[in-house]
């Protein structure tokens with residue numbers, strides 16, 4: 182009951198005369214028969230019957246010989262041991278290319294379970310079918326599978342496949358303007374999804390068939406008569422039946438009964454020219470009353486899927502409502518076959534890869550223009566809107582596991598890698614596309630299967646990588662990685678700089694903790710030791726400035742470059758001098774010089790002082806009356822002074838006290854000193870030759886004033902003989 186290879190060849194030979202073209206079809210058939218040998222369909226037919234039927238449908242659509250050949254072997258790559266190389270050798274690249282496309286699309290079927298994805302999958306399918314012939318084969322493949330779905334034993338599976346057909350393949354056929362196939366796909370789907378509704382509508386149509394046929398026959402002869410009266414002789418009038426699914430949709434959406442749907446009575450008038458279309462319309466409108474608002478001119482304004490026709494609805498013979506379509510033969514062919522009509526094989530046209538590509542590109546432009554038009558016309562048809570995405574800006578890439586990833590056109594393997602996971606991106610060492618190693622500059626194409634080679638010891642992204650990615654996501658991640666790497670290096674640099682500075686610093690520096698840094702630098706938005714190291718390495722803060730601030734030795738503001746700039750040149754100079762030492766000593770005319778307090782005379786703020794320049798060591802500050810200074814002469818002295826605003830540091834100095842010996846005399850002195858602002862760092866006590874008590878207190882005081890308080894307080898003790906500041 183099915184077709185055979187001779188049926189295909191018979192149809193093919195009506196429009197293909199090239200011997201080699203016919204041979205390719207024959208060879209494809211032989212391959213299919215051999216490779217599918219021993220395989221059977223659920224219907225019990227040999228498997229090869231399926232590709233034969235698919236090829237037969239395509240032959241009736243007048244597709245190219247390579248498309249028919251591809252249809253014959255469309256399941257060979259997926260279901261048999263045949264390799265692509267073998268197929269290319271036997272049938273050529275063109276046929277194999279189509280089969281490969283069909284095989285790739287077949288992989289998608291596992292992912293159409295989710296209804297929300299249906300729209301995405303239409304896009305993917307369209308993008309993948311960069312060759313429309315792939316789509317034609319796939320749609321006809323589905324058509325035959327739907328025609329034989331009754332042999333499927335699983336009712337749930339039948340409904341699932343039907344839903345997929347209704348959501349994916351029927352809209353595709355519609356989009357390509359293949360009305361006849363679209364209608365059949367819809368009706369077959371409805372049969373399995375809503376079998377009761379399907380039966381009801383089908384039987385209602387059948388019941389009224391004879392009545393309707395009579396009405397139509399009567400109307401046809403009336404129109405024929407009147408057209409002839411107007412000297413029109415070259416025309417064809419056909420009755421037509423709407424498909425069950427479109428009636429079903431109307432019943433559901435308009436909430437009507439089947440009797441209330443007018444266009445059950447439908448006619449089509451075919452004439453040779455556009456001009457005659459409008460003439461026929463005028464004649465019919467002159468004879469019968471048209472229903473208002475039911476006239477549509479799709480000739481002047483074609484539908485997005487290329488459909489052209491005039492539509493009108495009239496009150497015809499016996500007061501019955503007729504829907505009438507008027508169009509040219511060419512328009513009729515396009516309406517029935519859609520894009521297949523445009524793509525119908527023209528023998529002699531040179532069908533090499535390049536012209537084919539050009540034709541596709543032209544087609545794309547044409548679709549794009551239409552898409553723009555559809556947008557402007559405000560069409561609400563979601564299917565029409567989809568055309569806008571037909572050849573979108575995206576490429577659809579497969580993971581080795583068959584997951585689909587969409588990326589902008591022009592994307593490269595690194596874009597893919599980063600989309601999967603940034604860890605994969607960072608450890609990428611190479612890319613394999615469709616089983617072959619490619620450079621990172623490879624531009625991904627829809628339907629590429631991409632595998633990323635990673636190595637966890639990879640040094641990671643470099644600036645060079647930025648040239649090999651298109652998505653902002655990947656670029657952002659790569660930049661972040663590079664910045665972090667630079668940052669890590671800078672942090673290490675800052676840390677070693679600061680450690681060196683601490684060693685050379687003249688006062689002990691407390692241990693650096695995040696908390697300590699936060700206490701001193703939070704207002705500069707530095708909250709951790711790492712951040713502090715980073716800022717130092719970037720040159721935003723000097724080590725000495727940082728240490729001064731941490732040791733409470735200077736005004737915090739001075740580290741801030743912005744704040745510094747606010748000071749006048751003069752002030753800046755003065756302040757800089759201050760931060761160069763940690764004792765609040767201003768060295769006139771010298772910047773960043775190392776300053777130390779002399780250990781012999783231990784000056785405190787308020788003492789008169791003089792600086793003494795020691796070669797290679799900086800300046801040692803003595804009290805003016807220090808005997809050591811006098812010994813060394815005055816050539817190397819330099820003027821220094823205390824900064825009166827300076828606060829927050831204690832200065833060591835030593836007092837020697839001579840007192841009459843008595844019990845607990847040292848304890849009394851300690852009590853007195855403790856009542857002042859001075860701290861006692863250490864105490865030593867002994868007796869001299871005169872049996873007097875000699876006590877040395879090493880004290881820490883803020884300034885001379887505080888030291889004098891100590892001296893006055895001790896001097897009030899009646900046992901005290903003398904008090905002096907020690908000079909070693």
Ligand code: MN
Pocket residue numbers: 231255256322
């Ligand atoms: Mn198939």
